[in-house]
Amino acid sequence: MGSYDIIILTDERYETPDESHWYQAQLLGEERLLMAGLEARGLRTTRVAWSNPDFDWSRARAAVFRSTWDYFERFAEFSAWMERVADSIPLFNAPELVRWNVDKHYLRGLAERGVNVPMTRFIEPGETTTLREVFAVCGRNEAILKPAVSGAARHTYRLNATNLEAHESVLRELLHAEAMMVQPFLGSVLTEGELSLTVIGGRCTHAVRKIAKPGDFRVQDDHGGTVHHHTPTAEEVAFAEAAVAACPQSPLYARVDAVRDESGELSLMELELVEPELFFRFHPPAADALAAAIAERL
Known part of the structure; x- marks a missing residue:
């Protein structure tokens, strides 16, 4: 061969x-x-x-x-x-970027560099904190519980005052093996969906809007969500490029997932540098842009 x-x-x-x-x-x-x-x-x-x-x-x-x-x-x-x-x-992307990005504790660093990130409470293995205590600090009617290292909405739960007790055992079991995190649930994901903006070589090439199926909050298509073409605004492009620029080193490619917070500002849900779906089918020239960037790095 x-x-x-x-x-x-x-x-x-x-x-x-x-x-x-x-x-x-x-x-x-x-x-x-x-x-x-x-x-x-x-x-x-x-x-x-x-x-x-x-x-x-x-x-x-x-x-x-x-x-x-x-x-x-x-x-x-x-x-x-x-x-x-x-x-x-x-x-x-480079292994050092991958290692940084696989664990969502990276959100702390991006927030310190000025990226708008939802208030995030990490719960580390061995902690005895209860969901009710964390939920009270969030100060919201609903919150999201998920692992710090995850993908495809694995072990992602929508919490409210009526189901906290039912998820306490889930939290305790998961904490044996991994850190968890709680964030306020931003309702705009149900009304507007989530934006995914692709950034290659530091420049935003295109975007899509992901919509959850009725009755669900998970926007991934493998959970029944749908993906739609979206023409990004100048504000959205600037937000995505600034989020990528805040990384500890420049990634070759990235996907910036964002929703609107309660004040209407864009808020970073995830910055995907490891293996993000880049939705080339909605904008094939972006695949060529990534190919050019790879060739230049070689």
Whole structure:
């Protein structure tokens, strides 16, 4: 087998996707857009699961995280793999950025650098704090409980005064293994949805609006949410680019997820630097922009 310039990193479930399944076909279509941009620049590419035990990483010049969507379920294994491979080839985004970004404690640092972030209370393993105590400090009618390291809305719960007791046992069980966090629930996610703004090389290329299905608050399409084209305003572009500029180093690509807070200001929900879906199908030129940025880094 030959060598490659760029490896598109996926997870083992999607290394050989089933194109008859809409979700996997959508994933592959987005990655093909990026591969086309890379190949147009003379770069040899292929898709490989990060956990593939048979792949010789010395055959590649670099690798880019794309659909490594099992990393948070296998975090120790993923971290060890990343450290090992990064000794041989560059990874995009860089491992130090990935390590910083996988744990949502990074929100504290961004808030200190002036990014508008919802009030966030982290609950560390071993703490005896109750949800009722945290909920009282939030000063809101509703709040969200979720892990500090997570994705795809894993263990994400919407709390109110009537269901706090039911979730106390959930919190206690999860705290045995991981830190948790509580944020006020921002109602605009139900009325306006969540904005996802893609930033490549520090510049916002495009945006989408994600809408939860009726009766739910989770906007991810694998939870029944829908994704819609959105033309970002100058305010939204400035917010996204400022959030990325506040990172400890410049990422090659990022997705900025934001909603409106009670005052109508944009508020950062997540800054995704590890394996964000970048919604190239809504703006294919962004895939070419990422390919150009990768080629320049090489």
